[in-house]
Structure formats: C-alpha cells, structure tokens
Amino acid sequence: MRVFLLAALWVCGSFSADEDERLPNKCEVCKFLTVELQEALEKTGRSKEVLEVGEVLDTGRRRRKIKYNTSETRLTEAVDNICERILQYSVHAERPGSLRYAKGTSQTMATLKNLVHKGVKVDLGMPFELWDEPSVEVSDMKKQCETMLEQFEEVVEDWYFHHQDQRLENFLCEKHVLQPSDRECLKEMWKGEVANKGGSEDGTTPQPQEGKEEGTHDAGEL
Numbered sequence: 001m002r003v004f005l006l007a008a009l010w011v012c013g014s015f016s017a018d019e020d021e022r023l024p025n026k027c028e029v030c031k032f033l034t035v036e037l038q039e040a041l042e043k044t045g046r047s048k049e050v051l052e053v054g055e056v057l058d059t060g061r062r063r064r065k066i067k068y069n070t071s072e073t074r075l076t077e078a079v080d081n082i083c084e085r086i087l088q089y090s091v092h093a094e095r096p097g098s099l100r101y102a103k104g105t106s107q108t109m110a111t112l113k114n115l116v117h118k119g120v121k122v123d124l125g126m127p128f129e130l131w132d133e134p135s136v137e138v139s140d141m142k143k144q145c146e147t148m149l150e151q152f153e154e155v156v157e158d159w160y161f162h163h164q165d166q167r168l169e170n171f172l173c174e175k176h177v178l179q180p181s182d183r184e185c186l187k188e189m190w191k192g193e194v195a196n197k198g199g200s201e202d203g204t205t206p207q208p209q210e211g212k213e214e215g216t217h218d219a220g221e222l
Contacts, residue, residue, distance in 0.1 A: 024141040026148075027185040028098045030173040033145050036085045037156070038168050040078040044069065075160045083145035091135050098185035101141070152176060 068074055089101050093108050112122050149156070152172060159171045174183060 023137055024101070024144065025182070025185070026144070027173070027178055027182050028101065029141055029144040029148055030177045031098055031169065031185055032086060032089070032101060032141065033082070033148060034167075034169040034172055037078060037082050040082060040085075041074070041160075044074055044078070075157065079149065079156070083142050083149060086142040086145050087138060089138050089141070091137050097188045099188055099190060101138070102190070148177065 088103050090104065092100050092102050095102075115122055155172055155176045156168075159166070159168055163171050169186060173186060178186075
C-alpha cells in the first residue's frame with residue numbers, strides 16, 4: 001500500500017504542476033471551439049422545421065417562410081453558450097499536446113480516485129468533492145473561447161451562410177485565427193476506434209495526421 005501511496009503522490013505532484021504551468025494556447029482554443037460548434041450544428045442539420053419570419057400586415061400578406069436548417073436562428077441557438085460546453089472537458093495529463101483535453105475522467109484522475117476508494121490518503125490540495133470541478137486550464141480555455149467567438153463572430157457567420165462546404169476548423173482556425181506556425185495542434189487527431197482493437201488500457205492512441213476528413217477529434221469519443 002505504501003508503494004501505491006508514493007506513486008500517487010508523485011502523480012499528484014506532476015499533475016498539479018502541469019495544471020498551473022500549462023494553459024491552453026490559441027490553437028487548442030480554436031480547435032475545440034470549432035469541434036463543439038460543428039457538433040451542435042450537426043444535431044440540428046436534418047431538421048425539416050419551417051420558420052415563419054416577418055410581420056403580418058393589414059393587407060393580409062403572409063409571413064415569409066424559411067427552412068430552419070439554413071436559418072440564422074439555427075446558428076444563434078448553436079452559438080448560444082457554446083463556450084460553456086468547454087467546461088465539460090477534463091485535463092488528461094497522460095496525453096500529449098491538445099489530446100490532453102477531452103470529456104470524461106482522465107486515466108490519472110481515475111487512478112487517484114481508485115486509490116482513495118481503497119483507503120489510500122491522496123492529497124491534491126482540495127476536498128475530494130471538488131476533484132471533478134473544471135480545472136484551471138479548462139476554465140481558461142472557456143474564457144479564451146468567449147473572447148475568440150466575439151472577435152470572429154462575423155467569420156463564423158460568413159462560414160455558416162456561404163462556406164459550409166469547408167470544415168469550420170479549416171475556415172476559421174487556419175484561414176483567420178492562426179498563423180501557419182501556430183497550427184500544429186490541428187494535426188493531432190484522436191483515433192478512439194484503435195482502443196477497441198487492442199489499444200492501451202486508457203484508450204489513448206494519439207496519431208497526428210495531415211488529413212482531417214477521416215479523423216475524429218477528442219470530442220468524438222463522447
């Protein structure tokens with residue numbers, strides 16, 4: 001049991017240090033902003049709902065009808081509180097680069113909780129009931145997401161109405177937000193299906209790739 005405790009303390013120390021020293025960069029913020037927004041839009045993309053817009057005049061003219069899935073209303077509803085979804089992420093300190101951000105409990109935290117349940121005293125500098133609260137990194141990403149969304153609101157609207165033939169990640173991050181030297185995290189892809197075919201115990205098999213059409217980001221493991 002003493003060995004487990006020493007190992008846990010070592011993991012906790014490195015985990016806490018990473019939390020304090022490693023805040024998300026602009027590439028990571030843009031990457032997960034687009035992942036969440038694209039996912040929110042995909043949920044409503046097949047809606048057959050029709051909206052009526054405009055006012056009914058005394059002449060009896062009917063209100064104009066538009067399809068919901070091409071309407072500004074759909075975009076507004078998708079964007080609303082989109083950065084709040086970032087708070088669902090956790091820091092998976094055992095993974096490299098942007099792959100460290102994913103939803104669900106990290107392998108590190110799962111190990112620590114397992115030790116606690118076995119009676120090992122683990123000190124993270126906070127009460128156990130707060131272990132699942134958003135980390136410093138995730139909270140910072142949420143704030144950066146809000147700033148970025150406000151700054152590039154017109155770009156997102158331009159993509160929605162005129163360029164949905166392109167991936168939002170490419171259109172927003174590559175063409176408007178990031179310099180060529182800052183785009184490295186966009187190549188880091190999550191291949192969750194590999195874990196089901198004999199991958200590592202924690203299910204992580206980060207495989208950087210140039211192509212993005214077939215890849216699945218961290219959010220894809222949900």
